[in-house]
Amino acid sequence: MNIEKMQTTEHVAVSSRLGREHVADIVEFLNSKSPEEATDIVAHMPLQWAVEVLDQPHFDDACEVIEALPHERSVALLEGMSADRASDVLRWIEEPARSRLREALTPETRTAIDHLLTYPEGTAGALMTTEFVSVPSTWTVKQTLDHIREVERNRETVYAIYVLAPDTKRLVNTVSLRRLISGNPEDPILSVANPYVPITVPPNLPQEEVARTISKYDFLSVAVVDSTGHVLGIVTVDDVIDAMIQEQTEDVQRMGGMEAIDEPYLQISFKEMIKKRAGWLCVLFLSEMLTTSAMQHFSDELEKAIVLALFIPLVMSSGGNSGSQATSLIIRALALQQVRLRDWWRVALRELPTGLVLGSILGVIGIIRIVVWQEAGIFDYGEYWKLLAVTIGAALVGIVTFGSLAGSLLPFLLKRLGFDPASASAPFIATLVDVTGIVIYFSVAWLFLHGTIL
C-alpha cells in the first residue's frame, strides 16, 4: 500500500468529521470511495475510530481493508471489534490470509470467533454476539448496576440483562435496564425480572424466524440458548433489521426469476451477474419450449385457422398475470403466517371463484374488442368471427382461473417440498401457465370451432 499516494487533505477532513459525525455517516462516506482509498483513510485513523468503523455491518469494504492493512494493525482491529462482526469479516476473507489473521489473535478472541464460525450463515448462531451482560441470580439490583457500569463499553447492548442460576449457569430470567434502574438497590435482581417465562431462540433457528420473534415481542434483543439451557449469545434488534433487509432483497430477486445476489448492483462482476441470471433464464427457456411443442401439436389447426394465432400472446399473458398476482399474495401470506400449509384448500376455494370472476371480466373485454374491430371494419376475423369471439372469451375464463389456482398453490407446494415459497417467481408461474394455456386455448377452440374453420 502506497501511503504517499494519499491525499492528506482528505484525511484531515475525515478526521475532523469523525469527531462530530455519527460513525454511520463516516461509513457511508467510505463506501463511496474505492476499497484502496477506504484502506488508506482507515490506516490513518486512531485505532479506536477504525474499530468503530469496522464494527459497522454497513461498511462494504471491511474484508478488503482488513486484508490490505499491515498485519499487526488488522489483528489489533479484529481484537477490538465485536466478536460477531469480526467473525463475519473473517468468514469472507480467503485463505491463507484468514488463517494467518486467526492465528495471530489472542486465544480468547480466537475461541469466541471460532465458536461463532461454526454456525451456518443465516442462523441465530451466526447472527448473535457473545458480548452480552449476564449476572448470577443471587445478586442484588445494586450489584448488577455496578457490574453494568463497569462492562458497559464492551457490551453490544446492556438493555437486556440475562440472569443465570449460580450453580448450573442456566438462564433463569431476563431483566430490562429500565426496570433495573427503577428497582430498590438492595432488592434481589429477580425482584425486577420480567414476569413471563423467558423467550429464547435455538442457535440453528433461521434468521427470518429470529426476526419474527424479535418483531412479535418488540424485543431489543433475544437470547440464543442451547438445548441444555445455557445462553450462547444474544441477537440484537439492529442485526435483525439488517437481516430483514437482506432477506427482502433476496426475496425480490428470487421473485424476479433469478438467483439472489449479495453485492450491490454496480459492484458485482459481469461474470457473476451472468451466472446469477443465466441459470434460471435457461431453465425457464427450456420449460417454455414446451409451448412450441404444444403448438406443433396443434399446427394443423393453426394452418386451418391462422386467426387463432393472433390471440395467443393476449390469452396466454392473462393467465401469467393472474398467476403472478395469486403467487405474490400467497408468498406474503405464508411469510406473515396469515395462512399455514394446511390452509391450502381454503386458498384454493377462494382462488377458484376469484379466477372465474377475473377471467369473465377479461373475457367480456376480449369479446367486445373482437366485435368492435369486426363491426368497425378494422380487421376481418372471417366468416365465423362470432364463434371466434366466444372462443376467446371462454378460453380467457379457463386460463385466468387456471392461472389463479396454479399461482396460489405453487408456493404451498414449494414450501411442502422444503423450498422457499418466494422461489415461486412471476416468470416461473408465467411459464407454467403459458404451456397449459396453449392446451386450454386450442381445446376450447376445437370445442367451439370444430366443424367450422377447424
Next chain:
Amino acid sequence: MNIEKMQTTEHVAVSSRLGREHVADIVEFLNSKSPEEATDIVAHMPLQWAVEVLDQPHFDDACEVIEALPHERSVALLEGMSADRASDVLRWIEEPARSRLREALTPETRTAIDHLLTYPEGTAGALMTTEFVSVPSTWTVKQTLDHIREVERNRETVYAIYVLAPDTKRLVNTVSLRRLISGNPEDPILSVANPYVPITVPPNLPQEEVARTISKYDFLSVAVVDSTGHVLGIVTVDDVIDAMIQEQTEDVQRMGGMEAIDEPYLQISFKEMIKKRAGWLCVLFLSEMLTTSAMQHFSDELEKAIVLALFIPLVMSSGGNSGSQATSLIIRALALQQVRLRDWWRVALRELPTGLVLGSILGVIGIIRIVVWQEAGIFDYGEYWKLLAVTIGAALVGIVTFGSLAGSLLPFLLKRLGFDPASASAPFIATLVDVTGIVIYFSVAWLFLHGTIL
C-alpha cells in the same frame, strides 16, 4: 354483547396464562379467535391487562373490540393506551363511534391524539409516539435518572433521553440510558451526551426513510423534529420493524402486478379482492391487446410462414423473463440506494452487454433445439429450416437485450415521475416487452426470410 354466552373456562385459562406469558402470545391467541370471542375475553380482563393487549399493534381486532365494549370501558382503555396506538385505533373506527369516543377522552389525551391524527398515514408523524423522556440541559445526571425512575412506566422507551434548551425547548442533544447510568451523578447531563450532532427526522418523512435512518445508525429510537427544532415525538425501533414488514408486503404485491392489500389474505372480502386485482389485470390486458394488433399487422407474413407462430410464446416470454430479472434487481438497488437516479446510464451500460450475452445463450439453445428436432425428424420446419433457426436465434438476442434494457430503466422512469419503482411489476414489464417483442420478431424474420418463405 351477551356476557352469559362466554365460556368461563376459557377466560380462566386466559387469565392464568396472562400472569406468566408474554402479552404478544396472548395477542396471538386472541387473533385466532373471532372478534366477538376476543371482545368477550378482553371485557373480563383486569383493565391494566386489557390496556397491554390493546397496546400491541399486532392485535388484529383492536377496532372491533373498542367498538363493541361498553362505552366507559372503551374510553378507559383508550386513556390507558399509548397515544400513538390509541390514535391508530381511532383512525380506523368509523363515524359516529369515533367522535363519541374522542369526546369522552380527557382534554389532555384528546389533544395528543388529535395532534397525531393530523399526520398522514405512512409518515414519521403518524408513526411517532409523544411519550418520550425529555429533560432541560441544565439538569445533572442524577436529576435525569430520578426523573426517569418516576416516569418510566408511562414512556414507550427510556433508552434515549432528549435534552432540550431550558428557554427555547429546542433539541440540544440526545443521551443514551447506558451512558447515563455510567455517568457521575453530579455531572451535568450534557457530559454524557452523544458526541455527534443529533440525528432527527421531519414529521412528513415517509416511513421507509425513517426505517432507513434507524437501520443506518442502529438507533433504538429517533426524534421527530419540526422546522423550528422542537421535538414532536419519537419513532421507536419496534414500530419501524412493523412498518418495514408492511412495506415489504406492499412491494411484493405490487411486484406481482396488483394493488397492495392491507388485510390478511383469508380475511379480505371477496369484493375487495376482485377490486384490488381486476384493475391492474384489465390495464395489462388492454395493453397486451397491442400484441394482437401487431400480429394482425403481420398476418400476411404469418399466413405465408405459419411456422413462425410456433415460436412466438417462446421468444416473447424470454424477453419478459429477462426484463423481470432486470426490474427486480434495480427496484432493490434503488430501495437500498445502491444506485441513484443519475446512475441510469451506468445501469444501461451494464444491462446492454448483459442482455447481449444472455440473449446469445438462449439464442444458441434455441438454434440447437430447431436443428435437433429437424434432424431427428420430430418436426419438419420446412425447406428453409436453417434460416428459420438463425431467425429465432437473432430474435432472441434482440428481444432479451431489449427486455433487460427496458426492465432496468423502467424503475428509474417511474421514480423520476414520482411513482414507487416497485410498481414496475413483472407482469407490467412482460407486457411491455411482449408488444415490442412481436415487432422485433417479425422484423428479424423479414430480414432473414424475405424472398424465401416470406
